[in-house]
Amino acid sequence: MELIQNLLANQLFFSVIMMAVGLGVIAGVSAPFAILFERKLSGWIQDRIGPNRVGPWGVLQPVADGVKFLMKEDITPAHVDKPVFIMAPFISMIVALIGFAVIPWAGEIHFPWMDEGATVRTQVANLNVGVLYMLSVASLGVYGVVLGAWASNNKYAFYGGIRATAQMISYEVPLGLGVLVVILIGGTLELDKIVYAQAQSGVWNIFLHPVAFVLVLTAAFAETNRTPFDLAEAEQELVGGYHTEYSAMKFAAFFLAEYSHMATNSALVIVLFLGGWAPLPFLSFWSPEHTWWNVGWLAALIKFGCFFGKIAAFLVFYIVIRWTVPRFRFDQLMRLAWKGMVPLAIGALVLQVLMTALGFIIRPERGFAGNLPTVLFALAGNAVLIGLAMFVTARSTREVTGRQDNLPAVGNRNANAKLSGIIQ
Amino acid sequence: MIRDEDIMMVAPPTLTTSDKLYLPQVIAGMRTTLRHMFSVAKRAETTVQYPEQKRKLRVENYRGVHRLNKDPDGRVACVACFMCSTACPAHCIHIEAGESPWPDREKYPVKFDIDELRCIYCGMCEEACPCDAIELTPHYDLVGKSRQEMVFDKEKLLRIFDETKDVKPRKNPPVTDYGLTGGQDKAVARPTAERKV
Ligand code: SF4
Ligand code: SF4
Numbered sequence: 022m023e024l025i026q027n028l029l030a031n032q033l034f035f036s037v038i039m040m041a042v043g044l045g046v047i048a049g050v051s052a053p054f055a056i057l058f059e060r061k062l063s064g065w066i067q068d069r070i071g072p073n074r075v076g077p078w079g080v081l082q083p084v085a086d087g088v089k090f091l092m093k094e095d096i097t098p099a100h101v102d103k104p105v106f107i108m109a110p111f112i113s114m115i116v117a118l119i120g121f122a123v124i125p126w127a128g129e130i131h132f133p134w135m136d137e138g139a140t141v142r143t144q145v146a147n148l149n150v151g152v153l154y155m156l157s158v159a160s161l162g163v164y165g166v167v168l169g170a171w172a173s174n175n176k177y178a179f180y181g182g183i184r185a186t187a188q189m190i191s192y193e194v195p196l197g198l199g200v201l202v203v204i205l206i207g208g209t210l211e212l213d214k215i216v217y218a219q220a221q222s223g224v225w226n227i228f229l230h231p232v233a234f235v236l237v238l239t240a241a242f243a244e245t246n247r248t249p250f251d252l253a254e255a256e257q258e259l260v261g262g263y264h265t266e267y268s269a270m271k272f273a274a275f276f277l278a279e280y281s282h283m284a285t286n287s288a289l290v291i292v293l294f295l296g297g298w299a300p301l302p303f304l305s306f307w308s309p310e311h312t313w314w315n316v317g318w319l320a321a322l323i324k325f326g327c328f329f330g331k332i333a334a335f336l337v338f339y340i341v342i343r344w345t346v347p348r349f350r351f352d353q354l355m356r357l358a359w360k361g362m363v364p365l366a367i368g369a370l371v372l373q374v375l376m377t378a379l380g381f382i383i384r385p386e387r388g389f390a391g392n393l394p395t396v397l398f399a400l401a402g403n404a405v406l407i408g409l410a411m412f413v414t415a416r417s418t419r420e421v422t423g424r425q426d427n428l429p430a431v432g433n434r435n436a437n438a439k440l441s442g443i444i445q
Numbered sequence: 446m447i448r449d450e451d452i453m454m455v456a457p458p459t460l461t462t463s464d465k466l467y468l469p470q471v472i473a474g475m476r477t478t479l480r481h482m483f484s485v486a487k488r489a490e491t492t493v494q495y496p497e498q499k500r501k502l503r504v505e506n507y508r509g510v511h512r513l514n515k516d517p518d519g520r521v522a523c524v525a526c527f528m529c530s531t532a533c534p535a536h537c538i539h540i541e542a543g544e545s546p547w548p549d550r551e552k553y554p555v556k557f558d559i560d561e562l563r564c565i566y567c568g569m570c571e572e573a574c575p576c577d578a579i580e581l582t583p584h585y586d587l588v589g590k591s592r593q594e595m596v597f598d599k600e601k602l603l604r605i606f607d608e609t610k611d612v613k614p615r616k617n618p619p620v621t622d623y624g625l626t627g628g629q630d631k632a633v634a635r636p637t638a639e640r641k642v
Contacts, residue, residue, distance in 0.1 A: 069491070069492060070492045357467070
């Protein structure tokens with residue numbers, strides 16, 4: 022008993038426990054949950070019923086899928102680069118999972134048997150550059166895809182890998198800029214401090230920077246290779262994209278990695294913009310005092326529940342988006358990133374810099390009402406940004422069609438006559 | 446030469462500001478998605494819960510598993526003319542002809558195998574058969590544990606006739622029996638003729 026108490030009070034051991042919890046939540050709960058809900062919701066959205074045969078309401082469907090993947094023949098084609106081919110899915114998987122190390126699940130806990138004032142953090146690693154860690158791990162995610170694609174020695178897989186790389190490079194930029202906005206708001210790179218600030222003031226960062234939120238969200242979609250950014254596995258063009266040559270458990274690893282990645286990225290967006298574990302906006306849910314809510318273990322469980330609920334809502338959102346927005350064409354994808362999102366993100370950044378310079382700084386201890394001027398200023402700035410974007414897009418008369426300039430103009434009779442001459 | 450009036454000019458639709466900004470359109474699309482997601486009644490009525498519920502088929506022209514028809518005397522109606530196997534685009538009918546033991550026809554199939562896995566259920570065999578001996582039935586839920594099991598032989602195909610003749614009676618009366626065995630004569634072989642056995 023003594024030993025267990027001591028272990029729980031020790032940050033290192035507690036980190037190990039959080040690691041187990043984190044992995045359990047992500048790989049053991051979120052991913053199967055996401056897979057089941059993906060299939061269920063996809064069905065509903067298409068006016069079908071979805072899986073309902075395995076277990077009541079189809080809840081055992083992920084298990085059945087897992088068993089199927091285990092039993093399937095694991096083919097390694099003869100022409101692949103074997104070590105890399107085998108490694109790639111697991112790199113994907115590992116990278117998707119290690120992002121969780123810095124997610125602050127539920128603030129701090131003070132156990133009754135601990136020294137006065139001491140706490141353990143519900144975080145695997147309390148890095149003081151948590152945001153940077155998160156960003157770098159998120160961009161490592163593409164390595165699994167690229168290595169798998171390259172090692173497959175298959176042109177379709179290869180295209181998929183190249184697309185994933187180009188897309189990743191482009192969407193890192195708005196993602197980084199959007200995250201920079203959040204860093205400037207709180208002046209910190211520590212994820213738990215970012216959450217504390219939001220929870221204490223009740224001003225979630227989304228109320229300050231909705232534009233940056235949308236940009237980071239979009240970039241997060243692109244990072245996970247989900248529709249509408251799933252060009253890396255566009256099955257209509259590339260068979261299966263980067264996982265064309267993968268089967269059985271290796272394919273399942275890619276699959277799980279995608280879902281873990283979704284969960285990781287939603288956790289990041291939640292921490293940065295949606296108040297982390299804070300149950301409700303506008304109210305203060307944290308203060309430096311050691312009350313039961315701030316450091317109690319029961320409160321920690323509730324906070325964890327809130328966080329997980331937000332992740333679940335996010336996964337549902339991912340699925341709804343998947344069935345709403347059709348896949349971009351590649352040039353549209355690039356145009357969106359470089360001509361749309363990067364300028365907007367720079368705008369949001371400039372806005373935040375202005376706010377800091379003009380003294381519109383969030384002071385968490387003042388609560389929501391005390392920070393109202395800052396919020397209003399930020400929202401006004403965002404409205405200006407959106408207005409500017411609308412103005413620019415309304416002024417641009419060039420059609421966004423992707424037609425190459427050396428093709429005959431649409432509706433040009435002479436050119437059509439020439440073409441028909443060729444056909445004849 | 447493509448005639449001018451055959452050329453259709455298609456101008457790309459002009460994008461509105463909300464189109465160009467993506468997001469308003471995404472939100473509009475999500476409304477549609479969510480509407481479908483919550484329309485419980487619609488998906489209940491569209492879905493057929495297959496093994497428990499079955500669709501009502503049009504028995505006369507549904508193209509399911511084959512059967513080999515029998516004539517009123519219980520003999521296989523096929524005369525091993527190979528028309529069906531010639532017509533079959535999937536080359537899945539294998540017939541071995543033998544000399545008929547009956548006086549009213551020259552040949553009969555000693556073996557008649559259809560590979561139900563290769564078959565594309567096009568119904569060409571049924572159309573080709575001069576004596577309507579091969580027909581497609583409304584049965585579609587056929588399963589087997591091996592490929593070999595899915596090659597249906599003559600006995601199996603005749604059995605299917607016994608099983609399905611109540612659901613779907615044989616189309617035309619037999620034309621092979623020219624009155625020799627005390628059955629019908631040629632006059633009744635017209636498609637519209639009354640069958641009197
Ligand atoms: S249905 Fe078509 S494919 Fe099948 S056996 Fe008849 S002719 Fe061949
Ligand atoms: S089934 Fe019809 S077409 Fe085929 S061999 Fe027999 S009689 Fe000829």
